Amino acid sequence: MPSLSVVVPAYNEENRLPETLSRLTGFLNGCDYSAVEVIVVDDGSRDGTARLIEEQAQRDPRFKLIRNPGNRGKGYAVRHGMMKATGDWRLMTDADLSTPIEQLMALQKQAGAEKASVAIGSRAMNPKLIEKHQHWLRETGGRFFNVVMSVITGLPFRDTQCGFKLYRADAAEAVFSLQRLNGFSFDVEDIFIAVGLGFKVIEVPVAWFNAEGTKVTLGATARAFADLVGIRWNGWRGKYRKPVER
Numbered sequence: 001m002p003s004l005s006v007v008v009p010a011y012n013e014e015n016r017l018p019e020t021l022s023r024l025t026g027f028l029n030g031c032d033y034s035a036v037e038v039i040v041v042d043d044g045s046r047d048g049t050a051r052l053i054e055e056q057a058q059r060d061p062r063f064k065l066i067r068n069p070g071n072r073g074k075g076y077a078v079r080h081g082m083m084k085a086t087g088d089w090r091l092m093t094d095a096d097l098s099t100p101i102e103q104l105m106a107l108q109k110q111a112g113a114e115k116a117s118v119a120i121g122s123r124a125m126n127p128k129l130i131e132k133h134q135h136w137l138r139e140t141g142g143r144f145f146n147v148v149m150s151v152i153t154g155l156p157f158r159d160t161q162c163g164f165k166l167y168r169a170d171a172a173e174a175v176f177s178l179q180r181l182n183g184f185s186f187d188v189e190d191i192f193i194a195v196g197l198g199f200k201v202i203e204v205p206v207a208w209f210n211a212e213g214t215k216v217t218l219g220a221t222a223r224a225f226a227d228l229v230g231i232r233w234n235g236w237r238g239k240y241r242k243p244v245e246r
């Protein structure tokens with residue numbers, strides 16, 4: 001069996017983390033990976049997020065805390081965690097587990113069956129799996145974002161923004177060393193890079209039980225649209241061929 005890393009970006013998540021940590025523990029105890037680690041990346045939270053993770057790491061050494069130098073954004077946090085991860089397969093998941101962790105098995109199975117290097121969770125493929133929807137405005141906005149995303153980047157995927165994606169180690173190492181964006185459109189950039197490098201990327205339907213308490217602001221959403229143009233532009237200028245100096 002391969003080993004697994006789970007990367008969780010966390011920004012002011014003290015309310016949503018305790019349940020998440022216990023659900024993750026339950027899953028880890030029952031899964032058959034050869035080794036597991038959960039890397040929770042504190043993105044400059046101003047609440048008790050870091051303390052909660054530290055306590056968890058003391059109780060259970062499979063959990064690790066890493067910290068960003070300040071509030072740098074979800075894209076920075078996921079990249080930071082992925083660069084520290086060591087598993088044969090590396091999953092990123094939102095701290096609220098809106099896509100239940102058990103859905104990893106669907107991604108893993110399909111990646112295996114289709115020999116894919118990257119499997120992205122999608123809310124747009126099987127509406128029956130959406131048990132609890134986002135606010136209708138947010139959901140409509142998300143669909144609109146994906147249409148614009150597809151037109152600008154040429155990527156054929158229907159939902160790039162679900163916070164649940166699985167990378168094989170080689171794809172993760174290549175993609176995250178090239179990722180430049182720190183905000184919410186890093187998902188699109190990563191997929192764009194993966195496809196450009198020739199990795200097989202598949203979209204897999206996953207369940208979604210929307211958790212309350214979104215941290216995505218209007219400003220961050222506007223920024224995400226603007227970043228789409230930047231991704232295309234970077235692609236044309238060959239910026240995704242050489243790892244970023246950090």
Ligand SMILES: Nc1nc2c(ncn2[C@@H]2O[C@H](COP(=O)(O)OP(=O)(O)O)[C@@H](O)[C@H]2O)c(=O)[nH]1
Pocket residue numbers: 008009010011012013043071072073074075077093094095096098163213214215216
């Ligand atoms: N690093 C970082 N993570 C964030 C930020 N905002 C949200 N997140 C994380 O991104 C994930 C998804 O956030 P959430 O608010 O649930 O987004 P939504 O479900 O798409 O509305 C969670 O793990 C958050 O902790 C941020 O400014 N910085």
Ligand SMILES: [Mg+2]
Pocket residue numbers: 094096098211214
């Ligand atoms: Mg959420």
